[in-house]
Amino acid sequence: MRLALLLLLGLVVLAVAPVAEAKRRYVAVDDDEDEKPAGAAAAAAAGKSGDKASGQTGTEKELLETMLKESEVIIMFEKEQANHDRRLKDLHARLEKELAGVQEHFETVMLKLRNTEETLEQNLKNVERSIHAKVRARASDGCAGG
Secondary structure, eight states: OHHHHHHHHHHHHHHHHHHHHHHHHHHHHHHHHHOOOHHHHHHHHHHHHOSOTTOOOHHHHHHHHHHHHHSHHHHHHHHHHHHHHHHHHHHHHHHHHHHHHHHHHHHHHHHHHHHHHHHHHHHHHHHHHHHHHHHHHHHHHHHHHO
16 A cells, blocks of 8 residues: 555656646747736636636647656556556465365365264274173173172
8 A cells, every 4th residue: 555655656746747847838839829928828728718627628638648648657657557467466366276275175184083083983982882891791790799
């Protein structure tokens, strides 16, 4: 999460300078045509366009979007995103494989435990029968001899 926030902050910082420069160039073109200062040209554009409260015309938006998409920072972030996506998919596949192995091992251990439990219960029943038989034999010997 921290990395994402830092990347976003870096994107904003690095993207603002080219966008501001493009906007200055665009406003300078308007200034040459209208012979107005930069602030007045921007205000006039905001009043003329009526698109949104931001005051950007469709051309400005297209220019900004194009500059952002073609900027080295955005291209780098897109490559990093693709790299991270690939690595996450690989990690997910490995984790799924390991989880399947752990599940299989768990089922094997549980089967062995059930078999051991059954064996112990059978041995206990055999010991009980043997002890009961010996007790009955002694009891019958004691009753017969007494």
